[in-house]
Amino acid sequence: MQTVKLSTKGQFVIPNEIRKIHHLTAGTEFAISFVGNEIRLTPLPMFPATTVSEVAGLLARHGAKKVDEATVRAKIAKTLKARDTATRE
Numbered sequence: 477m478q479t480v481k482l483s484t485k486g487q488f489v490i491p492n493e494i495r496k497i498h499h500l501t502a503g504t505e506f507a508i509s510f511v512g513n514e515i516r517l518t519p520l521p522m523f524p525a526t527t528v529s530e531v532a533g534l535l536a537r538h539g540a541k542k543v544d545e546a547t548v549r550a551k552i553a554k555t556l557k558a559r560d561t562a563t564r565e
Contacts, residue, residue, distance in 0.1 A: 478491050478493075478494070498519065500519060502563065503563035503564075504519055504520075505519070505520045506518060506519055506520060507520055
């Protein structure tokens with residue numbers, strides 16, 4: 477078992493080995509809960525769960541204008557870059 481020390485600011489570092497095994501990176505959000513004498517940190521999913529009604533209509537429809545792959549890739553890259561920038565701020 478590894479131990480960590482709480483700083484004067486109420487912070488502690490999750491050991492590198494644990495971060496690597498569980499793919500925890502900077503910006504990962506956690507839910508914190510108390511169970512008996514334990515403090516539990518549960519990583520939140522990167523992408524929120526969605527329902528069918530939230531994504532209904534996102535698939536291609538008959539007669540809809542087709543978007544070329546380059547445009548789709550450019551929009552995805554732009555979104556990912558914006559999210560990456562947001563996690564660094």
